Amino acid sequence: MIELGQKIPKATLSQLTADGMVNHDVSALFADKKVVLFAVPGAFTPTCSEAHLPGYVVLADKFQAKGVNLITCVSVNDAFVMKAWGEVHNASELLMLGDGDASFTQALGLSMDTEGFGGVRSQRYAMVIEDGVVTLLNVEEAEKFEASSAETVLAAL
Template identity: 75%
Template structure:
């Protein structure tokens, strides 16, 4: 598993924008920026839709006031699903990133096999990134939602 102080690995995350599909190189996306990246097991799933993403939507302005350049949500879903979920959640301030083949999630060692639920998915976590380096990493134990929420990350900035 990636640890605090380590650089993010080379990987590609996709985003469907008004201008079409954009494939972001992770190292380039976060270079020279302060970012919050949080991951959910799946778009449109209960905890993710009722608490995790909405918390970041509500606190986006406060996070940005603390110097955060990018607030991004990543899931092992496709970019079409991530865009639709972002729109359904009014998440215009959140970059909705797709890790369709779980390559980024596997590269940082935070994948889990949910079996019947959806196969390989991401564990729930949040990280603070500065210039591509993980400054803080909060990984949730299975079936928990306590340390990766927007309130905890805001208090850590």
């Protein structure tokens, strides 16, 4: 699993925009920025839709006031699903990125097998990345939602 002080691994995450599909090189995307990245097991799933994503949507301005340049939500879903999920939750201030093949999630060492639910998915976590380096990493215990909440991460900044 990735640790504090380590650089984010090379990977590509996808975003569907009004102009079409954009494949982001995360190294370039996170360079020279303070980024809050949170990951969920799946878009449109109960805790993710009822608490995790909405918390970051509601507190986006407070993160920006603390010097955060980019708030990113990642899930092992495709960019089409992430765009639709973001629209449903008015997540216009967040970058909704798909890790369709779980390569980013696996490179971080934060994947889990949800056999019977969806296969390989992301663990629930949040991290702060400063110029490509992890400075905060909060990984949830199974079936929990505390450490990666918007409120917890905001309080740590």
